Amino acid sequence: MSAALSPDAHVIVVRNPGTGERLGEVEAMDARRVAEVVEAAAEGQRAMSAMPAHERAELLRRVADLVEAETESLALLLAGENGKPLPQCRGEVEAAVRIFRGYAGEATRLFGRQIPMDAVPGLERHLAVTIREPLGVVAALVPFNYPVELYAHKAAAALAAGNAVVVQPPARCPLALLRVAELVDRAGAPAHAHQVVTGGVAVSQALAESPGIAAVSLTGSTAAGREIARLGSGTLKKVFLELGGNDALIVCDDADVDAAAQAVVLGRLARGNGQICCAVKRVYVQDGVHDAFVESLLGQTAKLSVGDQLLESTDVGPLIAEEAAERVEAAVGRLVADGARLVAGGGRRAAFVDPVVLVDVPASSEAFAEEIFGPVAPVASFADPADAVRMANESPYGLHAAVFTRDVNRAFSVAKLLDVGAVMINGSTAMRAENLPFGGTKDTGGHREGLHETVLDFTRQKTIVLMGAFG
Template sequence: MDVRTFWLAGRPATGDSQLTVTNPHDGRDVGRYSVPTDAQVEEAVAAAHAVAGQAAALPAHVRAEALAHVSRRIAERADEIAHLITAENGKPIFWARGEVTRAIATFRFAAEETRRWSGGVQRLDTEPAAAGRLAYVSRLPYGPVLAITPFNFPLNLVAHKVAPAIAVGAPVIVKPAPATPLTSLLLGELLAETDLPAGMFSVLPVENERASVLVEDPRLPVVSFTGSAPVGYAIADQIPRKHVTLELGGNAAAVVLSDADLDWAAQRVALFSNYQAGQSCIAVQRVIVERPVYDAFVERLLPAVGGLVTGDPADEKTQVGPLVSIHAAERVEQWVQEAVDGGARVLAGGTREGATYAPTVLADVPGDAKVLREEVFGPVMVLQPAANIDEAYAMVNDSRYGLQAGVFTRSLDAAFRANRELEVGGVIIGDVPSYRADQMPYGGVKDSGIGREGLHSAMTDYTYEKVMVLTGLSL
């Protein structure tokens, strides 16, 4: 089996040890990769620090063309990349193809935003003391970005950190998830084809316990992390003087009001509670249904869940594949059993085979159960009846998380009320909370994180505002 190199300051490199990635579905070896040494990690950081000035001064057309090149090359190798995602992540090929399509757009959006990224001017002579003065307001990168990425979207969530960094002229070091480094390494190969200066990017597949060195290094002033809340907050506490963006967990609720299209709602909730095997921060976890339509909704939901195709993720027909590991599936199994021991009823699923957990629907879940209060990150949904819209919206907010929520309704008033009252970063009307357009602002409140992704939003997050005042002008 070939050993994949990692990317050190834009060039391929090998360390003195190797690790193997295995397929979550059948345990077969997917690939081996070389692991950087401590000296090589230091070299990558030093290179990013050294090139920061040059990177910030790169003309917009150079940055934009590099991003556009990556977008085109992902499209050219789309089938290969999709199969690699499926092999190392266990994501069904249907969803892997969708992730590749999104990444193509993410890099294209970044290229477009780069060409639009510009400063503004402000007249200051609105007061007599500032006659003849004009302010030019621009945004400059803080410096190199450390991008710590998760396993569940090993291409597109890496793209959401790498693309905006390059767009604003910031070097970036990617630390991919240990379970899914191969896709990031392939992305490094595409970046190496561009005219970006040496040191502009590195992909360092180091173990999690070695990431602290990168997190603490003062030469990396921005840390962008996607993952669990405990790890994210530990990083923020570790580096209180750095600029940190955190995309953390969710406990996404879908609200079904009495005026909703129940057939549509049932189909969407069934699919998007279980897509990616539930391993998405905005997968449907809580389903809050107004009591007058509760029974009718459940009658539609259960057949929709039962009709989902579970199996080999390499099969084009599979909709629900394995979790990322047997350990992850065992944790979901334990959480469901805890809820059942507390009085919950299993309406569908509730069984595990290896790393695969069956799409599961629970009712009568105790209020303190983990499957209700925490992020289950598995194919499990909890049904909750609500007396009315007031109670439904209050139930959405009864969570320490606040990433996105979905509201199935035909009422414009209910939609705007949801936008006003729900304590989340995004409200999706007429669909599940799992909807995300890659160019829109994306992020949460409460324990769901700090900062926003979406290309323009992330570019703003990676930069600071700078003012230059011109004096003695005839305006």
């Protein structure tokens, strides 16, 4: 679906965040346009609901094949508008292909249950079964950082379950998803079963309030999640939220410090330009290995290449916009003002931020408790692992955490105590596999997204009782 612009429409200009080059423009839709799309989606939902599971599965496999055939061009388009280095964008498109194929399989595994009625006296002769039915029209609100991959989780799951889906791509980088939407049409999706609405906050709000939307799935900030949940409550629609994170990585004194430092570099500074909800955002290092860890972290950070995201050799590209880089710069300034010591990076050139390492970060710093969306690694120290767990849990967020130790008992003990959705042992928090439940606790939203979870979330159960079945 191309971004067809009416003569009087307001438009959003899409630019390369590193160079400012104009890449295209899309319509900034208003509430009236959104309402028209949602109304048409009801027809698409009826067609999807009537489609047998094997046909839905085949549709998703065709989409996957078409996207896979355009992996390189989609990666180039995404890198240009998003700012992530090209190899990472290529990997994102490949993940989306796997996700569509994964949900194709899930479309044929929407199992019901047979419930024994003889558990209740007097009902022994009856038979009860449950079946799964689609919710209706699902709104998928997609963030800028991994738009193609996270779109796939929402849209493929909705279609697999027999729903229609209305997708809102990120306003700053919608072009790759608009191309994917064209491929979904080419794959044979029913008319109006898969539509895209472009625009900013007003579009999100209109979708959340619309009585024609049965469920909203949002990946975004906690502030945005609260607003969408509030607006959605007026029509009692389901709201699925995957929100912010401030993931802690704990390095114990028996850890492999080089591996731990690498996890910070790859999981924070050099992946997604630091703009990942599950990135390593707080590092706690035990006193005995603190200096060795920092030395390794600085050595690895110095090797990172910052520059043009379209070059294969680039590790860190521009942030999504210059304003985003300014916010990161300001957050670093607040940490330094609170007593942290800047030992690497920190320079900003327009939307580019040189990867930052800070040490001696006071755990009590309010800036340390905030989610910094950029290539920043703040390091604090601790004496006892119990202190590290306490400090990690003091965050209002609870997405991922990590612990580095060679002691398996300590690893599992710490993992059990951390109030988060997932714990990585001897690895980076910035890990997401499509077949694992992904999500967190507290202000992270509580939802879990993944192949085996989302497709069920996008269905409802119906109970059917055959009276006197066992006559």
